[in-house]
Amino acid sequence: MEYCFGVDIGGTTVKIGLFRTDGEIADKWEIPTHVENRGEAILPDVAEALKKKMAEKNLEISQVSGIGIGIPAPVDENGIVQNTANLGWGYKEVKREMEVLTGMKVAAGNDANVAALGEMWLGAGKGEKNMIMVTLGTGVGGGIIVNGQALAGAHGAGGEIGHLCVDPEETERCGCGNRGCLEQYASATGITRLARRRLAADDKASALREKELSAKAVFDALKEGDPVAEEIVEEFGAYLGYAMANLAAVTDPAVIVIGGGVSKAGEILLGYVEKYFKERAFFANKETRFVLAQLGNDAGICGAAKLIL
Amino acid sequence: MEYCFGVDIGGTTVKIGLFRTDGEIADKWEIPTHVENRGEAILPDVAEALKKKMAEKNLEISQVSGIGIGIPAPVDENGIVQNTANLGWGYKEVKREMEVLTGMKVAAGNDANVAALGEMWLGAGKGEKNMIMVTLGTGVGGGIIVNGQALAGAHGAGGEIGHLCVDPEETERCGCGNRGCLEQYASATGITRLARRRLAADDKASALREKELSAKAVFDALKEGDPVAEEIVEEFGAYLGYAMANLAAVTDPAVIVIGGGVSKAGEILLGYVEKYFKERAFFANKETRFVLAQLGNDAGICGAAKLIL
Numbered sequence: 001m002e003y004c005f006g007v008d009i010g011g012t013t014v015k016i017g018l019f020r021t022d023g024e025i026a027d028k029w030e031i032p033t034h035v036e037n038r039g040e041a042i043l044p045d046v047a048e049a050l051k052k053k054m055a056e057k058n059l060e061i062s063q064v065s066g067i068g069i070g071i072p073a074p075v076d077e078n079g080i081v082q083n084t085a086n087l088g089w090g091y092k093e094v095k096r097e098m099e100v101l102t103g104m105k106v107a108a109g110n111d112a113n114v115a116a117l118g119e120m121w122l123g124a125g126k127g128e129k130n131m132i133m134v135t136l137g138t139g140v141g142g143g144i145i146v147n148g149q150a151l152a153g154a155h156g157a158g159g160e161i162g163h164l165c166v167d168p169e170e171t172e173r174c175g176c177g178n179r180g181c182l183e184q185y186a187s188a189t190g191i192t193r194l195a196r197r198r199l200a201a202d203d204k205a206s207a208l209r210e211k212e213l214s215a216k217a218v219f220d221a222l223k224e225g226d227p228v229a230e231e232i233v234e235e236f237g238a239y240l241g242y243a244m245a246n247l248a249a250v251t252d253p254a255v256i257v258i259g260g261g262v263s264k265a266g267e268i269l270l271g272y273v274e275k276y277f278k279e280r281a282f283f284a285n286k287e288t289r290f291v292l293a294q295l296g297n298d299a300g301i302c303g304a305a306k307l308i309l
Numbered sequence: 310m311e312y313c314f315g316v317d318i319g320g321t322t323v324k325i326g327l328f329r330t331d332g333e334i335a336d337k338w339e340i341p342t343h344v345e346n347r348g349e350a351i352l353p354d355v356a357e358a359l360k361k362k363m364a365e366k367n368l369e370i371s372q373v374s375g376i377g378i379g380i381p382a383p384v385d386e387n388g389i390v391q392n393t394a395n396l397g398w399g400y401k402e403v404k405r406e407m408e409v410l411t412g413m414k415v416a417a418g419n420d421a422n423v424a425a426l427g428e429m430w431l432g433a434g435k436g437e438k439n440m441i442m443v444t445l446g447t448g449v450g451g452g453i454i455v456n457g458q459a460l461a462g463a464h465g466a467g468g469e470i471g472h473l474c475v476d477p478e479e480t481e482r483c484g485c486g487n488r489g490c491l492e493q494y495a496s497a498t499g500i501t502r503l504a505r506r507r508l509a510a511d512d513k514a515s516a517l518r519e520k521e522l523s524a525k526a527v528f529d530a531l532k533e534g535d536p537v538a539e540e541i542v543e544e545f546g547a548y549l550g551y552a553m554a555n556l557a558a559v560t561d562p563a564v565i566v567i568g569g570g571v572s573k574a575g576e577i578l579l580g581y582v583e584k585y586f587k588e589r590a591f592f593a594n595k596e597t598r599f600v601l602a603q604l605g606n607d608a609g610i611c612g613a614a615k616l617i618l
Contacts, residue, residue: 146460250453
């Protein structure tokens with residue numbers, strides 16, 4: 001088999017990659033996600049897109065190992081989804097339906113877990129088999145790779161790093177209903193919240209007082225030497241670094257990969273996390289490496305492709 | 310193959326089991342652990358014991374699938390140990406040495422991870438593939454089973470549940486050098502420490518004031534309705550339950566198994582842990598079952614045997 005497909009289904013678009021089995025991306029493109037009518041067109045649309053691509057490239061089914069699919073929901077080991085927040089699907093046998101639609105082998109997994117698998121295969125975790133990936137975007141997502149496989153758990157809900165409780169004293173609620181979730185401090189919105197709280201605490205001069213607050217504004221001010229921005233990033237670093245120290249004690253990763261929009265702040269971010277990580281890490285995990293994700297939006301299609309190999 | 314061996318190496322004795330591959334224990338016995346001279350006799354002693362047993366039972370090598378070994382140290386995927394606290398070994402290629410000594414296939418793993426595997430195979434986690442086992446003894450040990458395999462991690466140090474930081478405000482140090490480790494509150498010695506602190510806090514009447522403090526004394530007093538003992542167990546339950554809620558958010562287990570000496574307190578213990586677990590668990594994990602371990606000291610030999618199957 002020379003090829004496989006990696007499919008990353010999002011609420012707005014479906015990203016699709018045609019991969020050589022050695023990891024080279026032969027082609028990639030997007031199609032819109034039609035979530036109306038309980039998302040009934042999504043899988044047929046994808047199947048149609050794959051068939052067209054195969055015709056265009058003169059590919060036979062015998063040349064394709066199969067199709068890996070990342071889905072924004074828990075996915076069990078049989079490729080079944082119970083519910084989705086933004087695809088319109090309720091119960092859906094994704095693996096079986098897609099196999100019927102295409103005649104090819106299909107594997108499905110949670111999108112955050114799949115993205116972690118992508119970074120392990122072709123990105124920042126290349127060559128490693130034990131890895132944590134934490135994605136700092138609007139929320140905090142994550143994937144844990146154990147011995148080369150994504151940790152899916154009993155209900156496909158493994159790797160919910162964003163909902164580790166890191167501050168039991170928190171008074172505001174997280175979107176999940178709990179209080180003190182890592183997502184409330186380490187996501188883009190969480191960092192903005194930390195900034196708002198810090199600025200309200202006193203009148204200390206800061207460039208941030210003149211700007212529209214955002215995670216990007218905080219890191220930009222940090223790079224300009226703003227002391228209040230530094231305090232905010234220290235606080236972010238402590239929440240994330242301490243959480244990673246606990247996570248490392250139980251998962252013993254070789255590397256911790258940090259991705260998502262917030263990670264565009266660059267290498268400067270890693271130091272603030274690593275410092276607090278080392279302070280609390282179990283001795284066996286002190287040397288765990290921190291690196292930035294490398295694949296950006298391609299992590300999903302890469303990991304999806306890896307699912308089937 | 311009809312048989313396999315499970316070997317659980319401890320600092321004082323080596324427990325050995327001869328298993329039918331369907332899980333029935335055909336025989337079990339112990340030999341002393343000779344830790345002198347850097348533990349050089351340990352593996353030859355075990356090999357000798359296995360050979361004798363095979364002669365006694367008229368077993369041929371062709372009838373035995375192999376030997377699984379649990380070791381009180383991190384063990385990497387090649388069955389190599391870097392160091393041990395109480396066997397005298399430094400760097401040791403356990404798998405390779407034992408294969409040379411016996412001519413049989415060998416697999417090795419950390420003893421706590423292996424015990425978890427045992428409970429999954431033949432005990433409290435039977436039928437499940439995703440499980441957390443927490444062992445409350447002198448310390449707090451643990452094993453995490455992911456998709457039927459023990460989570461070993463990059464250095465074989467996975468599953469160090471006892472060293473999750475659960476109280477950053479702690480002033481006393483854990484044996485590992487950090488402060489606020491779960492082990493400082495949920496082990497037998499940790500519960501005794503909680504009791505001592507609680508009794509020193511005021512003069513409230515309690516049967517515990519007349520007794521030598523121990524985890525057992527606390528649970529015995531709880532069963533007699535002692536209100537101070539109940540406060541202590543509530544505190545223990547909060548530390549352990551909250552820690553399990555965080556661990557479940559990332560590992561999504563079907564069941565959490567509680568074993569070790571402290572678990573001899575019985576079913577009453579589970580309620581105090583579960584109550585706090587439910588309070589903080591991520592919604593996908595609220596229904597995780599809590600059960601007591603069933604195999605006692607046999608968990609190690611059972612899990613070791615399962616390693617090789």
